[in-house]
Amino acid sequence: MRYHIGVVEDDSNIQNIVSAYLKKEGFYVTVLGSAEAAWKVWETNPPDMWILDIMLPGMDGYEFCRKIRNESEVPIVIISAKDEEIDKILGLELGGDDYLTKPFSPRELVARVKRLFKRINQSPVAEEVTQEKIKVDDLLIYKNDRRIFWDNREQEVTTKEFDMLLIFAENVNRAFSREELLVKVWGDDYFGSDRAVDDLVKRIRKKFATLPLETVWGYGYRLRNEEAH
Incomplete structure (x- = not known):
């Protein structure tokens, strides 16, 4: 499969360099x-x-990232001349998967792109896999197919929403700290704020309004199930 990467950048020099390096690695680039x-x-x-610059004419990168995240979990690598921690946190909390500060090494960018594709495309072997089902109250998860049903209706969820729900469903009544959830859902190389966890939990609660996903104050979250022991 030849992956298609969109590079959103208004600097022609950076456009040419990034495009050349990605094409050299076999990617199709727009x-x-x-x-x-x-x-x-x-x-x-x-x-x-997407490889996305923040400072753009017209709609900026933050707004574009927000719009994409409202529709898809497609990976986004943010590149920006800004190096303030708050800018990194904001970009990642809006849904960015990685952040590079200008000037950056094109080789490092390519390495991060490859790593992201590898992470999101790890999937169970399809041959002779027994379908694993996990049920907690009205929540039913088909683990291998990465499908989720709520009250007998299939729900559309993003990759991170699925991953977090699976963690909770496989460990009912266990409290997870925000730091644990960051590592398990975003990866151990994520360097953003743990507020990203709170934002993801809010999205899950909005989709699964009566799911007993509880806040453990000052610590993190857990999925409550009184029937589990």
Whole structure:
């Protein structure tokens, strides 16, 4: 499979360098100079990953990232001249999967792109796999197919929403700290704020309103199930 990467950057030099390095590694690349142009591509020929500058003319990278996250969990690598911690945190909490500060090494960018694709495409071997089902109250998870049913209706969830729900369902009544959930869902190389965990929990609660996903104050979260021992 040849992956399609959208590069949203208004600096022509960076466009050319990033595009050249990605193409050399076999990726199909679409280069765009604005978020508005990128959104049109998203609607017609959506990439498998975005490399996104923050400081763009018109719609900025933060707003574009937010719009994409409302529709998809497609990986987003943010690149920016800003090096303040708050900018990194904001970019990641809006849904970015990684963050690079300009100037950056094109080789490092390629390495991070490859690592992200490897992480999101790890899947169980399809041959002769016994379908594993996990049920907690009205929540039913088909682990191998990565499908979730709520009150007998299938629900659309993002990759991170699925991963977090699976962690809780496999460990009912166990409290997880925010730091644990960051590592398990985002990976041990994530360096953003644990507020990303709170944001993801809010999204899950909105979709599964009566799911007993409890806050453990000052610590983290747990999925309560009185029937489990």
